[in-house]
Amino acid sequence: MPSEIIFAVEEAPxxxxxxxxxxxxxxxxxxxxxELREMVRDAVxxxxxxxxxxxxxxxxxx
Numbered sequence: 001m002p003s004e005i006i007f008a009v010e011e012a013p014x015x016x017x018x019x020x021x022x023x024x025x026x027x028x029x030x031x032x033x034x035e036l037r038e039m040v041r042d043a044v045x046x047x048x049x050x051x052x053x054x055x056x057x058x059x060x061x062x
Contacts, residue, residue, distance in 0.1 A: 001048075004056035007040055009033075019043075019059060033059075 007019040007026075016031040019040050028043040030036040037059065044053050 001052050002054045004058060005044060005054045006058045006060055009036065009059050009061045021047075 005024060005026075006022045008022060009017055009019050012018045012029060016029055017033060017036045018027065018029045019036055020027050021044075024047065026043050026047050028036070028039040030039045040057060040059065044057055047053070
């Protein structure tokens with residue numbers, strides 16, 4: 001199990017935000033940063049088996 005997963009965050013051309021996991025095939029989008037945080041958590045839970053997801057999830061906008 002990885003200790004953390006980092007998502008690169010960009011503003012979507014059509015509005016809202018897109019988050020792409022670095023090193024994993026996980027992508028999600030939302031209208032607001034608050035919604036994006038929820039969508040990222042949900043996407044990570046769906047990607048990893050129960051209890052196997054990393055304890056730290058970071059959003060990076062650099």
